[in-house]
Amino acid sequence: MAIEKVIIQNFKKFKNPFEIKFNENINLLVGDNESGKSTILEAIHVALTCMLAGILEISYQHIYLTERQLRSISNL
DSSP: OOOEEEESSBBBBBBBBBEEEOOOSSOOOOOOOTTHHHHHHHHHHHHHHHHHHHHHHEEEEEEEOHHHHHHHHHTT
């Protein structure tokens, strides 16, 4: 499985939609402290682990998390 792009919205510091596209081989996240590098990785982790647990609503090729689901996951 390869991740082509990630869109993050209403997750930690990313209130508005934030999209990041990944290259096929290697990708580097570079930025200042508190710029959201770890948050991007955490959002991917949450999306993938929740998808395996079956708590996401899947529509075509998009994955949607409600704010309530995100809050319940972050309280685990």
